[in-house]
Amino acid sequence: MKKTFLTVLFALMFLVGAKAQQVEFEEYKLDNGLHVILYEDNTAPVAVTSVMYHVGAKNETPGRSGFAHFFEHLLFEGTENIGRGKWFEIVTSNGGSNNANTTDDRTYYYEIFPSNSVETGLWMESERMLHPIINQIGVDTQNEVVKEEKRLRVDNQPYGNILKAVKENMFKKHPYRWTTIGEMEDLDAATLEEFQAFNKKFYVPNNAVLVVAGDIDKPKIKKMIKDYFGPIPRGAEVVQPNIKEDPITEQIKAKFYDPNIQLPMIIQAYRTPSMKERDAYILDMVSTILSDGKSSRLYKKLVDEKKLALEVAAINFSQEDYGTYITLAIPLNNTPLETLDAEITEEIVRLQNELISEREFEKLQNIYKNRFVTANATVAGIANSLANYYTFYGETNLINKELDIYKNITREDIREAARKYLNKNQSLYLEYLPKSEQ
Template sequence: MIKKISSAAIALFFSFAAFAQEVEFTEYDLDNGLHVILHEDDTAPVVTVGVMYHVGAKDEEEGRTGFAHFFEHLLFEGTENIERGEWFNIVAANGGSNNANTTQDRTYYYETFPSNKLELGLWMESERMMHPVINQIGVDTQNEVVKEEKRTRIDNAPYGKIIYSTGISPYMFDKHPYKNSVIGTMEDLDAAQLNEFKAFFSKYYGPNNATLVVAGNIDKNETKEMIKDYFGPIKAKPEVTRVDIQEKPIQETITATEYDDNIQIPAKLFVYRTPGMAERDAYVLDMISSILTDGKSSRMYKKMVDEDKEALQVLAFNRSQEDYGLYVIGALAMGETKLETLANSMDNQIDRLQNELISEEEYQKLQNNFENRFVNSNSSVQGIAASLATYNMLYGNTDLINDEIEIYRSITREEIKEVANKYLNENQRLSLDYLPTPENK
């Protein structure tokens, strides 16, 4: 009887928590094409203003890699009404915080302020969109900043070429610009002329290529009026032509070796090209990742780390992107374990997924894990703002902030087996040995 009550209580908790996580929002377009999403949350006196632009590293021209990420830095330099170097000072002086980030597919800027500073956040983002100052001194300054970031995050970071895909993507893509790194090359940035930076801004930083999100303690009607005042006068720009490049399927194993000056422990990786983030199969691959390496009771961790003690750590994840994803499975060798041994062990786990249905117990645990993720997601207005922008821009469906969990709930054990057979095959992958740099190399 106690067990039945406990199960019912747990079910009630998840039902209540899922309901409590419902994110209500309003969305509409301005006449200039700017898509606006408003989310009212009165639980704390804070507000996040975020603008996501549909431009990322994949939109760069050949020989000019790194532009999208460079703008993430450059557009904090100043505007016609914000003096150079004052952006961060203004935010801090008003009790706020701000940041930006870039992927292959989009660039996102945001400020979080006390809610009585909402108008300041809207003004600053409209300034960034309408008339930033793009000059040579700003380009030169941020060029040095980006170089230091590349040295810190990639060149001198252990496993940096795995984390940022610079040692993976060139093998997986032949024509698609996903083959290039988000941070780009310093040679490309050094060679770029000022007029090229101005042209990049003019092409991609228009209201009709952006989504504005305001989330937090707001009055919707007042917020709409402020948005109209600050963003309404900005003129639309010519429609952006989206990247539309199809890669030929990988039909035989790609074998490669990458070296890293910053590591002592070698790693073995299998990498597979997978569908875009909005495809149902991408969700199934997320679940496969959880089966393989989510926690100490996961299959790869339990077998390779705990039982056989051949791996120091294991990993499996689907790096979702708008056009294609990359599914990565890997392990760091324990002691003198050969990479071939790790490869065989990983293949054994893949074979299990391809030939056997996961148990009912595993399936229930999997569903519980994703229910928990849903309950814990969007725990701040800052996170909600980013999620709303992402679902709108990259998935084309803002409602997914509430409905995405239903996709995971609907995935079956049979579907997991089917997707493993569809994508995780030896002839469709990169087999990568990631090694410490030899002393004589």
């Protein structure tokens, strides 16, 4: 019965929001610094409770990588009032679901409940913030969980270390030089006291935003928030890293060996601006032109027509402090990596010298309109967007204005961004090779 009800709720969630271009929300701060955002939509009997902490892998120190991702797991262990192993049991017994995820820049926890159980979500997140139990048994248990995740998703996954290979070459000073999941020897070497200190420093109300969205009664929700989160003490002010990389002025050449692959890969990468810069939006469009779908330029040329590549992609990996623009290709029929590199470069140079067609530009605008609507077509999607806009941009109302940024990008802007950022002397040329070739 619970599964059936939950299925209906999720189905309803996917019908919510697609109609709306304007998201009406309310935001305020508690005395302890917790930022609160409320979004009411009574279309479906669903409520989302989420907390985003402004802590990710970039807040770690050398030799202690992986802490933020580790805490994504550790803070489900239990609290003073939620027994060890009971977290998920409480969620499912109330007809809900929950999850969490971590990036280099933030950690995000959320619960989706029938709206009559929204108080349970608020109580649980307040418990996670105020009363987490961080002891040796929890650390040891989650250490094994994270190790297994790393084995499955990274170490034993073909091409699972692409980001590691790129990051360690693109960044020499900034903590973006290590991966979000980190190194297991760093977690093994950490003491219980170090984990407790990390929690005390970052998982505090003044380093977080609480979003409650969906079928809610705002006056009642405000009282619950005050009751559950108001008593949580403010932490010390969190200062985000401000580490500048030296510009890349000549091409970096590197190799990385992966024991899980048989076919090599060629990677070109470029350091680009923060996700908060307008140019980051333009580079999103550049990547769409180059490799989004079978009609995209790189796919059509290298995979479909010339049959030089098995796979090809261009990715604008935007982050809070810097972005990384990555192109990659896997050769077909023993195509030399140098040939793929030349073909990809040719398409980039074409973007730098020629305006895209009006038809291509119109298609591009439609793609971004659809993406924006899809991202905010559910209550859960809106909650996530509101948290992101506040945390990274300090402007929650970007949820209603961001599409205009894409709409105002011109064909000339696309050409200029390609000229400014995608140049050989600013790039990493990385051969990602089978271990057998070492």
